[in-house]
Amino acid sequence: MTKSNKKTPKIFVWSYLENYRKNKKKILNLVDKVFQSGSLVLSNEVANFENNFSKFTNNKYGVGVNSGTDALRIALMAAGIKKDDEIITVSNTAVPTVCAIVECGAKPIFIDVNEKDFLIDVSKIEEKINKKTKAIIPVNLYGQSADYEKINKIAKKFDLKVIEDCAQSAGSLYKGKPSGSHGDLAAFSFYPTKILGAYGDGGMVVTNNKNYFLKAKKLRKYGMSKLYYSEFHGVNSRLDEVQAAILNYQLSKLDQNIIKRRKIAKIYNENINSDKLIKPTESKNNFHGYYIYVVRHPRRNKLMSYLKKNNVFCNISYPFPIHSMKGYKHLHKKNEKLKITDKLSRQIFSLPMYPELKISDVERVIKLINNF
Numbered sequence: 001m002t003k004s005n006k007k008t009p010k011i012f013v014w015s016y017l018e019n020y021r022k023n024k025k026k027i028l029n030l031v032d033k034v035f036q037s038g039s040l041v042l043s044n045e046v047a048n049f050e051n052n053f054s055k056f057t058n059n060k061y062g063v064g065v066n067s068g069t070d071a072l073r074i075a076l077m078a079a080g081i082k083k084d085d086e087i088i089t090v091s092n093t094a095v096p097t098v099c100a101i102v103e104c105g106a107k108p109i110f111i112d113v114n115e116k117d118f119l120i121d122v123s124k125i126e127e128k129i130n131k132k133t134k135a136i137i138p139v140n141l142y143g144q145s146a147d148y149e150k151i152n153k154i155a156k157k158f159d160l161k162v163i164e165d166c167a168q169s170a171g172s173l174y175k176g177k178p179s180g181s182h183g184d185l186a187a188f189s190f191y192p193t194k195i196l197g198a199y200g201d202g203g204m205v206v207t208n209n210k211n212y213f214l215k216a217k218k219l220r221k222y223g224m225s226k227l228y229y230s231e232f233h234g235v236n237s238r239l240d241e242v243q244a245a246i247l248n249y250q251l252s253k254l255d256q257n258i259i260k261r262r263k264i265a266k267i268y269n270e271n272i273n274s275d276k277l278i279k280p281t282e283s284k285n286n287f288h289g290y291y292i293y294v295v296r297h298p299r300r301n302k303l304m305s306y307l308k309k310n311n312v313f314c315n316i317s318y319p320f321p322i323h324s325m326k327g328y329k330h331l332h333k334k335n336e337k338l339k340i341t342d343k344l345s346r347q348i349f350s351l352p353m354y355p356e357l358k359i360s361d362v363e364r365v366i367k368l369i370n371n372f
Contacts, residue, residue: 011352011361013292013315014193018356023249027199030245037241042221045244050204052251053188057180059206061213064239065220068167068189071203072100072137074237075185078205078216079161081106081134088128089137089165090120091321091332092341096189097139097165098322098331108331109133110323112338117283118142118294118348121340122150129154135161140169140179142317142350143195143261143289144282148174148182163187170196171258172289179289180206185216190247195261195291196254198243260355261290264362268293268351271366277303278347292317292350300349303372310368316349 020027034045046064054062065071081087083105089097091110101108111124120138136155138146148162155162162183169179170188172195180186190202205216218225223234265288269279278296282288294317297303304314321341323332351365 008311009361010311010313011357011365012313013350013352014354015356016192016197016199016354019354020199022356026249027246030249031242034241034245040241042238043241045241045248046239049239049244049248049251052248053204054206056251056254057178057186057188057206059181059186060208061206061210063205063213063216063220064244065203065205065237066239067096067201067237068187068191068194068203069096069100070220070235070237071187071189071205072096072163072165072167073103074216074219074235075163075187075205075207075212076100076104076106076135077219078207078212079135079163079185081161084132085134086130086132087135087137088125088133090139090341091323091338092118092318092344093139093141093165093322094167094318095322095325096167097137098328100187101137102328102331106134107132108322108328110332110336110338110341112340113344115340115344116281117144118344119144119146119283120151122147122154125151125154126158129158129160133158133160135163137163137165138183139165140167140172142280142294143169143172143291144286145169145172145174145179145182147283147285149285152182161185167191167194168291169289170194171254173287175285176287181208184209185212190243195258195289196247196250198250199246200240200243202239202243202247204239257355258289261353262288264353264357264359265290265293267359267362268366271363272369274369274372277369290353293353294348294350296344296347297349298347300347303369304349306372307365307368312352312365312368314349314351319345321345 050062164186167189223230223232
């Protein structure tokens, strides 16, 4: 093993600082433009970004909200999901997926994932469908999409809604079509770490269904159809003008940034030669956006500790499956095992991955892993 060198520069799993340094003048000009406009919430910048991003995802409509969690919650509400409805999804995801379902009064029904790509195991969906089942939320994990051709066939057969959780897949493709264009609605997150990240928080619901759009638009502002008049119970969830302006600029660089991410992934793929480390695969019909570069290792904790001692800081997404958490384990039957999900949680971790990551740093990470 390589000895730790305290003078060696730190390599983080993610950082926005280099992006900010490169684009500081433009970003500050955008912020100043918003402040000078006299409109800070739900004005021209939000409308422009909603229009541009919905087109980018092959959708007619977009509704900007304040987070990816709210995007998913509002998408569920717009689709008519209510108390005691059941929603099929996965446990190998971030908490917000399930949080949004629970906040609607619905119940998540967890099924296992594929071991190869960590995505929802479509073959297990039908066995969980009953009279209470109203929707499927496939999670487009780590930068690539679930198998929507098969999922949509099942949804059509049982008259279910398909709501894409696209928090991690902006700019990725499935069968040549953008993530977010395969279901009835889709929810995106613009949290700073995401492929398309804000300099704060934000999210968006996209759809090609006008009725869902109109309802989502009212839902984000207390259910209001006009000033101070609510047609139904809604929420307070609005994307602000500053973040929308920055996101519009970031969107213009998204394709270029994904190319950079894929270049880094290719270098990892071609040069890591550890026998024990399992590298990610790009699933059939997918164009992987590499939100994060997730690997597996049977001695994960020791490898991560070794990398940390050498100033390489990795992350685990996710160390605790949702069904194992105190806050949500009551939603899952103990005798229904999610073997692959549990296995992955003990082995997966992500290597540094972001567009501005230096190739020399990538090579340093590879050398350390190969010497472990």
